[in-house]
Amino acid sequence: MSFDPMAAAVDWLDAYRAGDIETILNMYADDAVVHCGCDNLTITGRDALRAYWVQRLRDYPASELDNLQPSDSGTSISYVTGNGVVSALLAFNAAGQIKALSCGPME
Template structure:
């Protein structure tokens, strides 16, 4: 994914997203999403728009463990940014982020990471 000509830094936005999660800043986290964004969760559930994201993130941030939101790795993929990290409950997950032209997150897709993938730590 290239940010040439877009006027925003997708990796920077993902770092802001992770920081907002880590610091339990719900309003800042929600502000990173587009109005009609979708969040596809590891559980198979889909959350859509502001009300769906609020419902999802309120519970996750409230129930976050001490090991939550630890960075493992950030990768640039062909059409998105992939973040490997520790989820709210400390489990290893990978979330892909897609953006609109203004730099708002339009979609996230989360999948569990296997043990082999989780061993690669960010420097």
């Protein structure tokens, strides 16, 4: 069975919406990098990633899916939070884990 980056992005959003931090963290590669345009942060390392998601789940819970599209490097997904629509680009490694996430408010 081959890896489906679109399905993985939906699984990521479902875990985000459920507030399931352990599932979210398990989706990331150990060397993943998150570029957060909402807070102008770059996050690396498991401890920093956990702290980021604890804060994100508390302050910016996600609700509904806005859009989902394939991209050259993975999947582009946008979703609604209490502060508006956020766009995220998820890039995956060969094992199907998130290697990079770039997100920020829709303009």
